[in-house]
Amino acid sequence: MSEKLTLARAKELLAATTTEGHLVEHALAVSACMGAMARHFGADEAYWQAVGYLHDYDFEQFPDEHLRHTEQPLRDAGVDEESIRAILAHGYGLVTDVEPVTDMEKSIYTVDELSGLIAAAARVHPAGIAELKPSSVRKKFKDKRFAAKIDRAVIQDGCDRLGMELSDVIALCIEGMKPFAAELGIGPRA
Numbered sequence: 196m197s198e199k200l201t202l203a204r205a206k207e208l209l210a211a212t213t214t215e216g217h218l219v220e221h222a223l224a225v226s227a228c229m230g231a232m233a234r235h236f237g238a239d240e241a242y243w244q245a246v247g248y249l250h251d252y253d254f255e256q257f258p259d260e261h262l263r264h265t266e267q268p269l270r271d272a273g274v275d276e277e278s279i280r281a282i283l284a285h286g287y288g289l290v291t292d293v294e295p296v297t298d299m300e301k302s303i304y305t306v307d308e309l310s311g312l313i314a315a316a317a318r319v320h321p322a323g324i325a326e327l328k329p330s331s332v333r334k335k336f337k338d339k340r341f342a343a344k345i346d347r348a349v350i351q352d353g354c355d356r357l358g359m360e361l362s363d364v365i366a367l368c369i370e371g372m373k374p375f376a377a378e379l380g381i382g383p384r385a
Contacts, residue, residue, distance in 0.1 A: 197270075199242055200278040202226070205249040208272055213255045222248045224314055224372060224379055228306035229299075231371025232364075236298045243299055246278045250285050250303055262286045289349070295356060305353025306368055308346050313368055315342040317381035324373055324381045329365040336361065 209222055229247030233240040253264040262283055269279050283293040284300035285307045295304040316335045317324035335341045336350070354361045376382040 197273045197275040199239075199275055200245040200249065202241055202245040202248060204274075205245040208269070208274070209249055209252060212252055215255055218251060218255055220314075220379055221311065222251060223375055224310040225250055225303070225307055227371040227375045227379075228310045228313075228368040229302060229371075231367040232298075232302035232306060234371075235367050236302075238298065243302070246281050246299065247303060247306070249274075249278070250282050250307060252282065261290045263290075288352075289346075295353075298357070301353060301356045305350060305357060305364060307349075309350045309353075309364065309368055310372070312336060312342055312345045312350070313365065313372060314379060314381055315345075317372075317376075317379075321384055323383045324369060324376050324379075325383060327369055329362045329369065332365045332369070333362060 205226075209219070213219060213222070226244045226248035229243040230240045232238075233243035249269075251261070252269060254261050257264045265282060266279055269282070270276075277299075280293060281295075281297070281300045281303050283291050284295040285303040287294055287304055295301040312335060313324070313327070313332055316332045317327050320327050320331065336347060339347070351361065354364050357364065372379060372381065
């Protein structure tokens with residue numbers, strides 16, 4: 196019988212497959228954004244954070260087959276089906292056909308790419324994320340050369356699916372990431 200995923204269990208599972216610092220940092224960023232999204236939707240913050248933390252479970256080992264080595268191993272590890280489905284949904288249209296339908300699934304689909312854009316914007320801001328404004332991130336969103344690998348179409352599609360404005364999702368994610376500025380390397384520049 197599987198139980199609802201916890202952050203401690205998510206960290207344990209990710210540590211078994213992921214050693215690269217930037218991937219662990221990304222896991223934390225997505226987790227932070229998911230916590231903020233859960234607060235917005237009145238959902239279980241710790242649970243959403245756990246799902247966000249574990250979303251790239253197989254990426255380091257199988258970058259070219261991302262999410263094809265996730266479902267069964269997580270099921271075997273006792274991870275609940277709701278978590279597994281949300282993790283698969285974050286790759287919708289890119290590497291899976293699991294369409295995000297719940298608020299949690301739509302949120303992880305949206306913030307996976309968005310967290311990277313916010314972190315990149317915070318790294319070039321003199322005060323880091325502490326004084327980063329949604330309008331600054333929106334400008335970076337429009338500049339296709341800035342953090343060029345980030346898929347803006349996915350972010351926009353995610354916001355549309357959530358029925359939310361891009362600026363509102365950015366604002367939530369900035370607030371969610373602020374407490375983790377030091378771990379994410381997005382604090383003020385010395």
